[in-house]
Amino acid sequence: MSEVRLLIPDDFGRGEITPRPDAFMGLRLQGQTMGTNWSASWCSAPGLPEETVRAALEAGFARMIASMSPWEPFSLISRYNRLTPGESLSIDAPFTEVMAIALDVARASGGALDPCLGGEVMRRGFGPAGIGAGEEGRAHGPVIWDQLLPEPARLYQPGGVTLDLNAVAKGYAVDQMAATLERFGITQYLVEIGGEFVGRGVKPDRSPWWVDLENPSPGEAPWRLALVSHGVATSGDYRQQIVRDCHTLSHIVPAVSRACRFGDLASLSVIDKTCALADAWATALFAMGDAAALVLADRLGLAVLAQYRDAPARASARLADWQD
Numbered sequence: 001m002s003e004v005r006l007l008i009p010d011d012f013g014r015g016e017i018t019p020r021p022d023a024f025m026g027l028r029l030q031g032q033t034m035g036t037n038w039s040a041s042w043c044s045a046p047g048l049p050e051e052t053v054r055a056a057l058e059a060g061f062a063r064m065i066a067s068m069s070p071w072e073p074f075s076l077i078s079r080y081n082r083l084t085p086g087e088s089l090s091i092d093a094p095f096t097e098v099m100a101i102a103l104d105v106a107r108a109s110g111g112a113l114d115p116c117l118g119g120e121v122m123r124r125g126f127g128p129a130g131i132g133a134g135e136e137g138r139a140h141g142p143v144i145w146d147q148l149l150p151e152p153a154r155l156y157q158p159g160g161v162t163l164d165l166n167a168v169a170k171g172y173a174v175d176q177m178a179a180t181l182e183r184f185g186i187t188q189y190l191v192e193i194g195g196e197f198v199g200r201g202v203k204p205d206r207s208p209w210w211v212d213l214e215n216p217s218p219g220e221a222p223w224r225l226a227l228v229s230h231g232v233a234t235s236g237d238y239r240q241q242i243v244r245d246c247h248t249l250s251h252i253v254p255a256v257s258r259a260c261r262f263g264d265l266a267s268l269s270v271i272d273k274t275c276a277l278a279d280a281w282a283t284a285l286f287a288m289g290d291a292a293a294l295v296l297a298d299r300l301g302l303a304v305l306a307q308y309r310d311a312p313a314r315a316s317a318r319l320a321d322w323q324d
Helices: 050-068 076-081 093-108 118-123 142-148 166-183 275-288 290-300
Strands: 005-007 024-033 036-044 088-090 154-156 188-193 196-200 210-213 223-226 230-236 241-244 247-250 265-272 303-308
Touching: 024 050, 036 050, 036 166, 050 076, 050 093, 050 166, 076 088, 093 142, 093 166, 093 275, 142 154, 166 188, 166 196, 166 230, 166 275, 196 275, 210 230, 230 275, 265 275, 265 290, 275 290, 290 303
Parallel strands: 005 223
Antiparallel strands: 024 036, 036 188, 088 154, 188 196, 196 230, 210 223, 230 265, 241 247, 265 303
16 A cells, blocks of 8 residues: 555645644543534643533534434434424524535535435435334425525425435534534634544644545545545445445445446545535535536535545545645
């Protein structure tokens, strides 16, 4: 295997490598949430109790779960998925923001990401069983999207819709971790949930927060990203697959026109200004297949890395400029 390949964003400017002089290293918390691990590393002046930060982060996780976890029967999303046609539900600000992001990316990707595919995800054997596992949850697409939010913060059930916001919610939760640290005056940090990251500022030695992108192909050299003022998320099927009737199924529902031109696509990473957007686009582009995903990424100026089981990785035009 060759050496690690570095990715350094083209907007990594001098403003990002001037740390606060009173900051110091050595602060790190970790735990579990949303069925995976989380961690937070940061630099700050002495005097801020770590347990105060932990309590604030965990309160944020609890709000996200109560709002958008389909595994919680009384969460807002679970309550919505049980509504009868014509009913509606008031939703909180995080839910509203995540829905807006999901619908924006759904439209921009031609439906490759669709927040209304919860029923299909469950029928594939992923997510909580029950709602959407049978004939329910088959309503999706642009006509349905236009009916979901007739007014801000109120979600309408036109009938047959099973929402699944997991393609955006985890990335949004990482952004909320970042916002929590910044409310404490922390400006140099790296936060993460389940391999999705946000990095701001730099370490006291002026080096960036380095994040290794998980490599699904052992024969390929790993990629290491300087994560400064960006979020990064990865979607793929190299971890979550089941075999049914001799067919391999992923938790990511593929677009009807999905095609892979350059090899057996295993994962796709997106670097964007927010982790929520990176998360949404990583899912949408993986669902499209690399043939369309790399074309769309170049048209939109997205930083994208596609990794394969049997072929060299490919980068979008923007990400190619970051290679050191």
